[in-house]
Amino acid sequence: IHSFFLFFLLLGILGADAFLPAPQNISILSTNMKHFLTWSPVIVQGATVRYSVEFQGEYEREYANGSWIPISECSLTAATVCNLTEDISASVPYRLRVRAQLGAASSPWGSLTGFFNRVTTSLTPPVLKVLADGHHLLVELADMGPAFQFRVLYWKKGEESGV
Incomplete structure (x- = not known):
């Protein structure tokens, strides 16, 4: 006690x-x-x-x-x-x-x-899907939030140096 x-x-x-x-x-x-x-x-x-x-x-x-x-x-x-x-x-x-x-x-x-x-912050690559649809490319990017903006560049095969 x-x-x-x-x-x-x-x-x-x-x-x-x-x-x-x-x-x-x-x-x-x-x-x-x-x-x-x-x-x-x-x-x-x-x-x-x-x-x-x-x-x-x-x-x-x-x-x-x-x-x-x-x-x-x-x-x-x-x-x-x-x-x-x-x-x-x-x-x-x-x-x-x-x-x-x-x-x-x-x-x-x-x-x-x-x-x-x-x-x-550690950055990871975005999830990217590219689908060919006739003469078009469909590009789908996963939403990573409002802090991110993306620029998608494309080129003909063999012309990478011009990008």
């Missing part, structure tokens, strides 16, 4: 936040201008830990007193992944952070090491 009271005494002195660790292994997966922040789950037996994500762009750092912007789609989510695609809209360095929340307790923020800039 003595240790039970000691636990609650420490909880009252240190606050509940001291017992909820910050998310770890924070990384970004970015392919074809689709950006996802991921992290390892904070495990609390018998409870569902929720997470909140925030970003800080160049504007927030330089002109808005270092403020952070919450990502509403990733506020109090049980998922350990956050789609940042709509929020990362400029080609500037962003800072990203995530914290765990359980009831009224919040962990310290865990941050992505360094900055993320969307210009570092």
